[in-house]
Amino acid sequence: MLSSTCRTSSTRVSSCLRTLNIRRWYGAPPAVQSLDPRRDKTVQVTNSRGVNVIHDPLLSKGTAFSINERERLSIRGLVPPRQQEMDKQLLRVKRNLDACDNPLDKFIFLSSLQDRNETLFYKLLIQHLEELSGIIYTPTVGLASQKSHSIYRRSRGMYFSSQDRGAMSAMVYNWPHDEVDVIVVTDGSRVLGLGDLGANGMQIPIGKLSLYVAAGGIRPRAVLPVVLDVGTNNESLLNDPLYLGMDHPRLDGEEYYSFVEEWVTAVTSRWPNALIQFEDFKYPHAYNLLNKYQKKITCFNDDIQSTSAITLAGILASLKARGFQQDDLSEERIVCVGAGSAGVGVCEGIIDCMVAQGRVRTREEAYKRIWMVDHHGLLGNNEIVDDAQPDAKRMNELDERQSCYIKQDLPDCLPLDQVVERVKPSVILGLTGIPGVFTEKAIRTMAQHHERPVVFPLSNPDTHAECSAEQAFKWTDGRAIFASGSPFKDVDLGDGRYGRTNQCNNSYSFPGLGLGVTVSRASRVTPNMFLETARVIANLASRSQLKEGILFPGVQDLRNVALAVGTRVCEVAYDEGVATAKLKPGELLADVVRGSMFVPDYVPLVHQPY
Ligand SMILES: NC(=O)C1=CN([C@@H]2O[C@H](COP(=O)(O)OP(=O)(O)OC[C@H]3O[C@@H](n4cnc5c(N)ncnc54)[C@H](O)[C@@H]3O)[C@@H](O)[C@H]2O)C=CC1
Ligand SMILES: CC(=O)C(=O)O
Numbered sequence: 001m002l003s004s005t006c007r008t009s010s011t012r013v014s015s016c017l018r019t020l021n022i023r024r025w026y027g028a029p030p031a032v033q034s035l036d037p038r039r040d041k042t043v044q045v046t047n048s049r050g051v052n053v054i055h056d057p058l059l060s061k062g063t064a065f066s067i068n069e070r071e072r073l074s075i076r077g078l079v080p081p082r083q084q085e086m087d088k089q090l091l092r093v094k095r096n097l098d099a100c101d102n103p104l105d106k107f108i109f110l111s112s113l114q115d116r117n118e119t120l121f122y123k124l125l126i127q128h129l130e131e132l133s134g135i136i137y138t139p140t141v142g143l144a145s146q147k148s149h150s151i152y153r154r155s156r157g158m159y160f161s162s163q164d165r166g167a168m169s170a171m172v173y174n175w176p177h178d179e180v181d182v183i184v185v186t187d188g189s190r191v192l193g194l195g196d197l198g199a200n201g202m203q204i205p206i207g208k209l210s211l212y213v214a215a216g217g218i219r220p221r222a223v224l225p226v227v228l229d230v231g232t233n234n235e236s237l238l239n240d241p242l243y244l245g246m247d248h249p250r251l252d253g254e255e256y257y258s259f260v261e262e263w264v265t266a267v268t269s270r271w272p273n274a275l276i277q278f279e280d281f282k283y284p285h286a287y288n289l290l291n292k293y294q295k296k297i298t299c300f301n302d303d304i305q306s307t308s309a310i311t312l313a314g315i316l317a318s319l320k321a322r323g324f325q326q327d328d329l330s331e332e333r334i335v336c337v338g339a340g341s342a343g344v345g346v347c348e349g350i351i352d353c354m355v356a357q358g359r360v361r362t363r364e365e366a367y368k369r370i371w372m373v374d375h376h377g378l379l380g381n382n383e384i385v386d387d388a389q390p391d392a393k394r395m396n397e398l399d400e401r402q403s404c405y406i407k408q409d410l411p412d413c414l415p416l417d418q419v420v421e422r423v424k425p426s427v428i429l430g431l432t433g434i435p436g437v438f439t440e441k442a443i444r445t446m447a448q449h450h451e452r453p454v455v456f457p458l459s460n461p462d463t464h465a466e467c468s469a470e471q472a473f474k475w476t477d478g479r480a481i482f483a484s485g486s487p488f489k490d491v492d493l494g495d496g497r498y499g500r501t502n503q504c505n506n507s508y509s510f511p512g513l514g515l516g517v518t519v520s521r522a523s524r525v526t527p528n529m530f531l532e533t534a535r536v537i538a539n540l541a542s543r544s545q546l547k548e549g550i551l552f553p554g555v556q557d558l559r560n561v562a563l564a565v566g567t568r569v570c571e572v573a574y575d576e577g578v579a580t581a582k583l584k585p586g587e588l589l590a591d592v593v594r595g596s597m598f599v600p601d602y603v604p605l606v607h608q609p610y
């Protein structure tokens with residue numbers, strides 16, 4: 001086994017940025033306000049003093065307060081006498097982190113560091129992004145969510161529960177910050193592939209927002225993680241005396257939608273410019289909420305739309321890796337296993353791209369290139385008799401979105417292995433949340449028909465992936481182009497070669513999207529932003545990396561990826577007329593975006609009374 005740590009492609013990312021840099025903005029009138037006045041800030045003004053400064057994670061510098069600051073902020077004597085700068089602090093926290101026995105202990109350690117000193121937390125996270133994203137994000141965040149009620153230490157974010165109905169527009173003022181740029185909200189109904197985790201789902205918005213800050217450069221004080229606690233249908237949580245969420249089954253139907261409506265009204269009235277990311281909502285609520293709000297407020301659904309962007313990027317990059325034209329997706333034969341929020345979202349993105357490339361005349365023609373398999377087999381409308389239980393009838397109950405994928409020339413509910421035999425797909429996508437759904441037979445069949453079969457088991461965490469990297473390379477004699485939702489190590493093929501793994505996760509797309517939307521103050525998140533995100537990311541790997549099966553820069557490079565994506569999203573926002581921030585004439589968008597990214601360095605603290 002070989003870890004995939006040294007896979008930096010910063011040079012490639014930089015050259016992509018240079019291309020984006022060429023573009024200047026001439027539309028704004030002269031002498032308008034700078035795009036984001038906060039980016040020039042060199043000091044932090046606070047009305048706190050004494051222990052309130054030391055115990056505020058957004059202000060605290062731990063041991064690094066200067067003598068002058070200790071005087072100014074009345075903290076002299078409240079911290080150890082020696083001023084110790086960040087490099088020493090980083091040494092200490094990294095040693096302590098490495099001494100933790102297991103990933104969950106590391107998660108707890110990092111959470112408590114975040115609760116003490118966010119600047120130091122983000123410095124550490126950015127320095128070790130590849131290693132630590134596997135702790136604060138998938139896969140460990142999955143385990144932490146399952147155990148959240150047992151490991152609870154301190155609250156972060158906001159909870160809106162069924163008992164808060166009628167009070168939400170006042171409650172939002174309990175949040176201490178007037179400026180909120182990004183809100184990630186979940187109802188905990190489908191946390192990764194782990195099912196309904198109720199209020200424990202809070203760890204997901206927290207983890208996503210940590211990546212928004214570390215990779216996307218959003219300021220830590222401008223992010224808000226939220227759980228909508230509408231109850232849970234998870235019996236073991238309901239029966240657990242330590243569970244911290246509401247102890248009733250989930251609200252549904254009209255009650256559910258009016259609850260969400262009250263919350264949306266409350267947050268948009270206090271923070272009208274905030275970007276809202278819907279996260280881990282179960283199908284069909286995920287789609288219904290997106291349809292209801294995407295044209296009214298600045299929002300998107302991560303699982304549907306940014307997963308679509310990164311998966312499309314992966315497929316486009318794989319076309320180049322296989323020696324095909326990137327501008328012709330329509331020759332691909334794609335089997336998508338899992339027809340829920342993410343599966344349908346990903347396939348819609350592929351269809352959008354096929355249509356945009358102009359190689360198919362209609363969406364209907366594009367739908368013919370995708371075969372969608374759910375837990376009853378190939379999507380279809382008809383009842384069929386279950387061979388194993390002849391008395392039982394199975395039926396796919398499809399909605400309008402899923403029905404687009406029905407094929408007339410194949411039997412409904414055809415099992416995956418047979419679908420693969422008949423279709424001979426070049427690409428297989430797994431978005432089921434169910435481990436092991438990709439069978440050896442299916443992957444071996446693909447390998448018989450394609451020199452480099454594209455195998456993407458995208459479900460999270462790693463224990464829920466549709467197959468492992470080892471399996472994919474074993475079943476394809478090392479020829480697979482492999483990408484998974486959670487990280488897998490490269491696989492030693494035993495002949496001096498390694499099967500390269502890629503992480504295909506929306507963490508490559510949402511930080512840059514959020515950055516672009518925030519910097520341009522876009523009033524809407526548009527479909528083109530996702531398509532362009534995919535195009536940018538699809539072109540970040542070098543030719544030699546692609547040849548090896550590496551589709552994207554490594555996770556360590558997520559900040560550069562976000563910069564490239566954010567710049568392009570900004571351009572799209574101005575081109576489409578949804579940007580509301582004003583630029584100075586002649587400003588380079590990439591410079592503006594880069595300049596607005598949060599950098600975790602200590603700045604002088606100044607006390608100013610109310
Ligand atoms: N890599 C990434 O960036 C992302 C990965 N995902 C993963 O995708 C998975 C699904 O997410 P959602 O679509 O939001 O969930 P969902 O619950 O909306 O959809 C899951 C679908 O899989 C189907 N399914 C269940 N068992 C199956 C089986 N044995 N064979 C075929 N289909 C089966 C279900 O019937 C359902 O339609 C999760 O594990 C999640 O972690 C989701 C978003 C992003
Ligand atoms: C990555 C992600 O958003 C998910 O698995 O739900």
Ligand SMILES: [Mg+2]
Pocket residue numbers: 192279280302303
């Ligand atoms: Mg998600």
